[in-house]
Each structure stands twice: as structure tokens, then as C-alpha cells.
Amino acid sequence: MPSGRTHSLINFSVLGAGMMLWQVLGRPADDTPGLSVAAGMIIGTVWITPDLDMRGVKVDAQRAWGPLGAVWSPLRMLSKHRGVSHTYLRGPLLRVAYLAAIAALLLLLVRLCTGTPWNSPLPSLPVHLSTAPPVKVLLWSYCGYHAAQVLHLIADRIPLSFKRL
Numbered sequence: 001m002p003s004g005r006t007h008s009l010i011n012f013s014v015l016g017a018g019m020m021l022w023q024v025l026g027r028p029a030d031d032t033p034g035l036s037v038a039a040g041m042i043i044g045t046v047w048i049t050p051d052l053d054m055r056g057v058k059v060d061a062q063r064a065w066g067p068l069g070a071v072w073s074p075l076r077m078l079s080k081h082r083g084v085s086h087t088y089l090r091g092p093l094l095r096v097a098y099l100a101a102i103a104a105l106l107l108l109l110v111r112l113c114t115g116t117p118w119n120s121p122l123p124s125l126p127v128h129l130s131t132a133p134p135v136k137v138l139l140w141s142y143c144g145y146h147a148a149q150v151l152h153l154i155a156d157r158i159p160l161s162f163k164r165l
């Protein structure tokens with residue numbers, strides 16, 4: 001299994017190559033898809049990786065979360081290392097759904113504590129944070145995030161003998 005550093009190196013190399021290709025081929029007038037994919041790939045490389053399921057070892061992604069990394073503890077206790085977390089479709093979707101559920105619970109808690117009605121924005125948040133990003137940005141970001149997960153899983157399958165070369 002490659003180290004977190006190796007996973008990051010692979011993912012950022014692919015991202016860098018993709019960005020260079022994007023420049024060479026001529027950037028489209030709308031930068032949103034490319035930048036969203038890049039942002040998703042960075043998120044999927046640094047903060048939300050399949051190795052968040054590892055117990056007893058602090059992987060790079062867990063360290064990147066700092067004290068907030070405890071949010072992944074329930075998921076880590078429920079899934080074994082290289083179980084569902086290391087699948088190509090369910091694993092990435094599970095992590096995003098898990099994080100969305102945590103965010104929804106926090107939002108629910110904030111609304112209940114502040115007495116804010118469901119149909120109004122939270123008054124204490126800056127305007128740009130109180131509105132959801134466009135669906136297009138979320139979808140392209142998810143594509144980048146998912147690509148990072150797939151690269152991780154492919155790298156995990158590289159045999160040890162090949163890695164020593």
C-alpha cells in the first residue's frame with residue numbers, strides 16, 4: 001500500500017498534468033468546470049480519502065482535519081480498512097453522504113439553537129456562505145473528488161514488487 005505522501009504525489013501529478021493540458025488546449029471561456037474539478041481533486045487528495053477508514057494509524061488525511069478529524073471516528077469504527085471504503089463507487093459516495101449528514105445535523109442544531117425558521121438564511125453567516133453553490137460547481141467538484149478516489153484505489157493495487165523498482 002502506498003504511503004499518504006505517495007498517494008498525494010500521484011494525485012497532484014495527474015492534476016498538474018491535467019492543468020497543463022488544459023492550458024495547452026486552450027482554456028474555455030468558462031473556467032468553472034476546470035477549477036471545480038481541480039478543487040474537488042484537491043479535497044479528495046488532502047481531506048477526504050479512502051484511508052480515513054484506518055484505525056490506530058493517523059494517515060495524512062486524518063492529520064489534515066486537525067481536531068475536526070474526530071468527525072470520521074464513527075465511520076472508521078463501522079467499516080474495516082479496505083472494506084466498503086475502498087470500493088470505486090460506494091466508498092466515495094459513502095464518505096460524501098456521511099459528511100453531508102454531519103453537516104445537516106450541525107445545521108439542524110444551529111437552527112434549533114438560534115430559533116431560525118427553516119425557510120430563511122442563517123443571519124450570522126456571511127451572505128456568500130448562506131447560499132448554496134450552484135449545482136454545476138457541486139457536480140464538477142464531485143467529479144474531481146471521485147477522480148482522486150479512483151487514483152487512490154488504483155495506486156493501492158500496485159504490487160509491492162513494482163513499487164520497489
Ligand SMILES: [Zn+2]
Pocket residue numbers: 001050051086152156
Ligand atoms: Zn488506501
